[in-house]
Amino acid sequence: MADNSKDDLLQLIKRVGAFLSLKFSNFPRDMNSRSVGAIAGLTLALVFTWRLLRVPSEPQRRQSKRQAPPASSSGVSTAETVNASSLGAINPTDDSRTQNVIDEFFQPVKVEKVTFFIPLQPTLxxxxxxxxxxxxxxxxxxxxxxxxxxxxxxxxxxxxxxxxxxxxxxxxxxxxxxxxxxxxxxxxxxxxxxxxxxxxxxxxxxxxxxxxxxxxxxxxxxxxxxxxxxxxxxxxxxxxxxxxxxxxxxxxxxxxxxxxxxxxxxxxxxxxxxxxxxxx
Structure with missing residues (x-):
């Protein structure tokens, strides 16, 4: 169970790294302290979100472990499965969740309009x-x-x-x-x-x-x-x-x-x- 959690976390970090590489490919190399702070905050948010997302998926993983692989599975299928796991294949559902978390993090901040009242000069x-x-x-x-x-x-x-x-x-x-x-x-x-x-x-x-x-x-x-x-x-x-x-x-x-x-x-x-x- 601990190994699966580590693997999931490693896969999430890989996906975040790949997304950030694409997201910041056009950014200048000399990023300032605000940019570094933003990336650090994004990473913490993703880790917290991953911990929430992995809870409902536990029963499904346990159930899949209890089911034995079918006897009719060929060696080619097994090899393809191993190759996909070793290459870090991305689950479409997990990728969609990760994308949603990152998109929410990068949403523009809405600033409320502030009205200033200038006192009028008294009349004569x-x-x-x-x-x-x-x-x-x-x-x-x-x-x-x-x-x-x-x-x-x-x-x-x-x-x-x-x-x-x-x-x-x-x-x-x-x-x-x-x-x-x-x-x-x-x-x-x-x-x-x-x-x-x-x-x-x-x-x-x-x-x-x-x-x-x-x-x-x-x-x-x-x-x-x-x-x-x-x-x-x-x-x-x-x-x-x-x-x-x-x-x-x-x-x-x-x-x-x-x-x-x-x-x-x-x-x-x-x-x-x-x-x-x-x-x-």
């Missing part, structure tokens, strides 16, 4: 809402924030809307009730400001109307406007007004290149309005 509208903490009412000074001019005297000559702040201003009007306000010296200055805002397209979005542009003659008048409106945010460039309103307004944004010395915890500082929303 989303940034505005996040930075304003979903505030619903905003008051804002014009000089030095929305307009290029920084003093009421300059408004007597001209009024110019800063192009870089326009997009942010329009986004604020979509989510918030926005009021613009400024101190002016005469009625002509008011007209110049309204014309400049209208030419820039501030009133076309529907969120801001001319009635929400307020004018006063003193700085205290602007402070009174803010306290009466009770906004969630007030935007100003005057440090004195920012300090005075810190106790009454929930949040403030102070527009200045110079930071306040001791700002309250609810006061934020930025050089420009658009920079506070990450547009610069």
């Amino acid at each position: 509208g989303q940034i505005v809402r996040q930075r304003l903490s979903d505030g619903r009412k905003v008051t804002c000074r014009l000089l030095g924030v929305v307009l290029e001019e920084s003093t009421p005297e300059e408004l007597q000559k001209q009024a110019t809307v800063r192009s870089s702040v326009l997009e942010v201003l329009l986004e604020i009007t979509k989510f918030c009730d926005l009021y613009l306000m400024e101190r002016v010296l005469d009625d002509e200055s008011e007209k110049k400001v309204l014309v400049a805002l209208e030419d820039a397209g501030v009133f076309t979005s529907g969120g801001l109307v001319k009635d929400k542009v307020l004018f006063c003659g003193t700085e205290n008048g602007r402070t009174s406007f803010v306290r009466q409106l009770e906004p969630d945010w007030h935007i100003d460039s005057n440090p004195e007004i920012t300090t005075q309103l810190a106790r009454f307004i929930k949040y403030q944004l102070h527009i200045s290149s110079v930071k306040l010395e001791r700002p309250a915890s609810n006061v934020f500082t930025a050089p420009f309005l658009e920079q506070f929303f990450g547009c610069v």
Whole structure:
């Protein structure tokens, strides 16, 4: 029994060797470590498979051993049988099983498709809402924030809307009730400001109307406007007004290149309005 097992194993190794010689005949001679590892893994798989395949064939072999060869067998038949065994004739059934094992080993590996999700950049509208903490009412000074001019005297000559702040201003009007306000010296200055805002397209979005542009003659008048409106945010460039309103307004944004010395915890500082929303 042990001799038969050894013979079967030897025949299997011969068949594997013959198949591998044919399979790798076109391969380069200098095979790398992966190729050697693949051949070693194939050999172990074949040995394991052979051990499984030989179990059901044991009864048939025992039965064939018990049967005596027929008396009428000629010497020629016996010689042919011996010659076939000595030459290692391949059983069609065993060869098919070996071929199936090798084919399964060399099947291509299926790699599942991996999907990568790239987070999208937030829109300006989303940034505005996040930075304003979903505030619903905003008051804002014009000089030095929305307009290029920084003093009421300059408004007597001209009024110019800063192009870089326009997009942010329009986004604020979509989510918030926005009021613009400024101190002016005469009625002509008011007209110049309204014309400049209208030419820039501030009133076309529907969120801001001319009635929400307020004018006063003193700085205290602007402070009174803010306290009466009770906004969630007030935007100003005057440090004195920012300090005075810190106790009454929930949040403030102070527009200045110079930071306040001791700002309250609810006061934020930025050089420009658009920079506070990450547009610069």
